[in-house]
Amino acid sequence: MYGSTNLSEEDAKRMNTTVEDPEKLEAFESRIARGEKIEPQDWMPVEYRKQLIRMIEQHAHSEIVGALPEGTWITRAPNFRRKLALIAKVQDEIGHGQLLYSAAETLGKTREQMLNDLINGKSKYSNVFNYPAYTWADIAVIGFLVDGAAIVNQVINSKGSYGPYCRALERICYEESFHLKQGHDNVVYLATGTKHQRAILQDAINRWYRPLLHFFGPTDKQSAHSEKLMKWKIKLASNDDMRNQFLDQYVPKIWELDITFPDPNLRKNNDGIWEFSDPDWDEFKRVINGDGPCNAERIAVRKFAEEAGRWVRQALMNPSEKYQVPLA
Amino acid sequence: MSSLDPRVNRLDFKKITDGETHTNSHLITWEVFHQDKRGKQVIHVGIVHAPTPDMALILAKEQYARRGKTTNLWVTKTSDVYTFATEDEDIFETTPEKHFRDPAYYKVRDRIEKFQKQQKQTV
Numbered sequence: 001m002y003g004s005t006n007l008s009e010e011d012a013k014r015m016n017t018t019v020e021d022p023e024k025l026e027a028f029e030s031r032i033a034r035g036e037k038i039e040p041q042d043w044m045p046v047e048y049r050k051q052l053i054r055m056i057e058q059h060a061h062s063e064i065v066g067a068l069p070e071g072t073w074i075t076r077a078p079n080f081r082r083k084l085a086l087i088a089k090v091q092d093e094i095g096h097g098q099l100l101y102s103a104a105e106t107l108g109k110t111r112e113q114m115l116n117d118l119i120n121g122k123s124k125y126s127n128v129f130n131y132p133a134y135t136w137a138d139i140a141v142i143g144f145l146v147d148g149a150a151i152v153n154q155v156i157n158s159k160g161s162y163g164p165y166c167r168a169l170e171r172i173c174y175e176e177s178f179h180l181k182q183g184h185d186n187v188v189y190l191a192t193g194t195k196h197q198r199a200i201l202q203d204a205i206n207r208w209y210r211p212l213l214h215f216f217g218p219t220d221k222q223s224a225h226s227e228k229l230m231k232w233k234i235k236l237a238s239n240d241d242m243r244n245q246f247l248d249q250y251v252p253k254i255w256e257l258d259i260t261f262p263d264p265n266l267r268k269n270n271d272g273i274w275e276f277s278d279p280d281w282d283e284f285k286r287v288i289n290g291d292g293p294c295n296a297e298r299i300a301v302r303k304f305a306e307e308a309g310r311w312v313r314q315a316l317m318n319p320s321e322k323y324q325v326p327l328a
Numbered sequence: 329m330s331s332l333d334p335r336v337n338r339l340d341f342k343k344i345t346d347g348e349t350h351t352n353s354h355l356i357t358w359e360v361f362h363q364d365k366r367g368k369q370v371i372h373v374g375i376v377h378a379p380t381p382d383m384a385l386i387l388a389k390e391q392y393a394r395r396g397k398t399t400n401l402w403v404t405k406t407s408d409v410y411t412f413a414t415e416d417e418d419i420f421e422t423t424p425e426k427h428f429r430d431p432a433y434y435k436v437r438d439r440i441e442k443f444q445k446q447q448k449q450t451v
Contacts, residue, residue: 041414072333088394095391102357102375111377112354132332167374175395297331303344316379317355324407326357326375 011051011224020045032233037163040106040328048232053107054123055234056165060100061118061125065298067093069133070142078136085182089143092179096172103164106326119303127284128211130292137197137204140190143183145208145250149215151176152246161233164328184253191257198259205254206262213279214287216243222281247274358384359409361402362392370402378403 024043031038038044067090074090077083101111117123128146133139151173158169190201217223217239229235237245248268254261265277287295331337355377361370373392378384384403393401412419427433 039414072335075335091390091394095394098376098391099374102377105357110354134332171374178395297336300341300344301336301339304339304341307344313355316383318379321356321379322407323354323356326406327359327409327411328372328374 011047011054011226014047018045018047029231032161032231037166038161039163040325045232047228048234049107051229051234052162052165053104053109056100056104056107057109057114057117057123058125060097060104060114061123062129063093063097063100064118065125065129065302066146067097068298068301069129069131069294070139072133073136073139076136082186086139089179089182092175096168096175099168099171100165102326103162103168106164106328108325110323115302115306119299119306121290121299124288125298126215127288127292128215129298130287130294131207131211132294134207135200135204137190137200138207140183140186140201141204141208143179144187145183145212145254146215147176147179147183148250149212149246151180152242152249153216156237156242159233159236167328187254188257191259202259205259209261209263210279210283212246213243213276214281214284216240216246218281218284244272244274247276248272355379357406358388358403359406360384360388360392361404362398363400363402364397366399368399370400375406376403 025045028038028042028044028048038048070086070093071090074083074086077086101114104114105111114123118125128149133142154169154173154176158166158173160166160169187201190197220238220240223239226235247266251261251266251268251274263277265275268274286292290296356379357375357377358381359375360373362373363370376384376387376391378387381403385401388401388403389398392398
C-alpha cells in the first residue's frame with residue numbers, strides 16, 4: 001500500500017558522503033538517465049541498495065499490517081457481496097506484501113530478516129495503519145481514500161529505476177484499482193443511504209482526514225532532501241506534490257456526495273495548489289514513534305502469528321535445500 | 329490489550345516469547361511461469377517461497393492466478409535456472425546490426441524494374 005521515500009537525517013548525510021568507484025557510478029547513473037532499469041545482478045551503489053531495501057521492505061510491511069484493520073471487519077461485513085469483496089481485497093494485500101518482500105529479497109535481505117525487523121521494530125510500516133476501524137464506514141473510507149492515496153504513490157514509484165520493484169508495482173497497481181472501485185462503491189452506497197449511514201460515513205471521514213494528510217510524509221520544507229534519491233529514480237515526486245495530486249483527485253469525489261472534510265481551510269487555489277490547515281505534524285511524529293492507538297496491537301498480532309505458525313514452517317523445512325537469492 | 333477485533337481479544341498474548349521467525353527457516357524460492365491461454369507461451373511472472381514443488385504450485389495459484397484467465401502454471405527451483413552474467417550483455421550487442429537476417433533487408437524491386445527497362449530498350 002505504501003512505499004515511503006522519506007530519508008532520515010543520518011541517511012541523507014551518508015548518501016552525500018559515501019564514495020563509490022567513479023567509473024562504475026557514472027555508467028550506473030547514465031543507464032538510469034537513459035531510462036533503463038537496474039536489475040539485481042547489476043553493479044549498484046551501496047546507498048542505492050540500502051535505500052531501496054528500506055523503502056521496499058517498509059512498503060511490504062505496510063501491505064501486511066494494512067490488512068489487519070480491514071481483516072477485522074470480514075466477519076462483520078453487512079452482506080455477502082461486501083464480504084466477498086473484502087476477503088478478496090485482504091488476500092490481495094497479503095499477496096502484495098509477498099511480491100514486495102520478493103523484490104526486496106533480490107537486493108540481498110531475506111524475507112525472514114525483514115519479518116523479524118517488523119516484529120522487533122527496526123523497520124517501519126505506513127503510519128496510517130496505526131489507526132483503528134471503528135465502524136463499517138471506516139472500511140469504506142480505507143478502501144476508497146487510503147487505497148486512493150496508496151495508488152498515487154505507487155503509480156509514481158512504478159516509474160522508478162529498479163526493475164523488480166517496478167514489476168511488482170505494476171501488478172499491484174492493476175489489482176489495487178479494484179480496491180479503489182469497490183471502496184468508492186461502498187462510500188457511495190453509504191452516502192446515498194439512510195441518515196444513519198450518512199452519519200457514520202461523515203464520522204469516518206472526520207477520523208481519517210488527518211491521517212490521510214500525514215500519509216505522504218512531512219512537508220517538503222520539513223523533510224530531509226536528497227537529490228541523489230531523485231537522480232537515482234528512487235524518489236520520483238516530492239511529498240507535497242503527491243499530497244496535492246491526491247487532494248485534487250479525491251476531495252471533489254467526497255464533496256459531490258455532500259460529505260465534508262473537518263477543515264474549513266481546505267480549498268483549491270487558482271494556481272492548482274490545495275490549501276489545508278496544519279494537520280498536526282507532532283501527532284504524526286508521536287504515532288510513527290510508537291504512540292498511536294493501534295501500534296502495540298498490530299505488532300502483537302504479528303508476533304503471535306509468527307510464533308503460532310512456527311511449528312508448521314519448521315515441519316515444512318527441508319534442510320538439504322540451499323537457499324539462493326531470487327533472480328528477478 | 330483490548331481490541332476492536334473480537335478475534336484479537338481471543339488470542340492468548342501471554343504465550344508470546346520472542347516472536348521472531350528464526351532466520352534458519354528460510355524457504356527456497358521457485359520461479360513461476362504463467363500461461364493465460366491454451367496455445368500461448370508460458371511467461372515468467374515472479375517467484376514464490378515453498379518447501380516442495382506441490383506447495384510452490386499451490387502458492388503460485390494463490391499469488392499469480394487470482395484473477396483473469398489461467399490455463400496453467402509452471403514452477404522451477406530458482407537454483408535450477410542458468411543465466412548469462414549481466415556484464416556479458418554485450419555479446420548480444422551486434423545482433424540488431426545483422427540486417428542480413430531481416431526479411432526487409434532483401435529489396436529487389438528496383439533491380440527488377442531497372443532490368444525490365446533495359447530489356448525494353450534492347451528490344
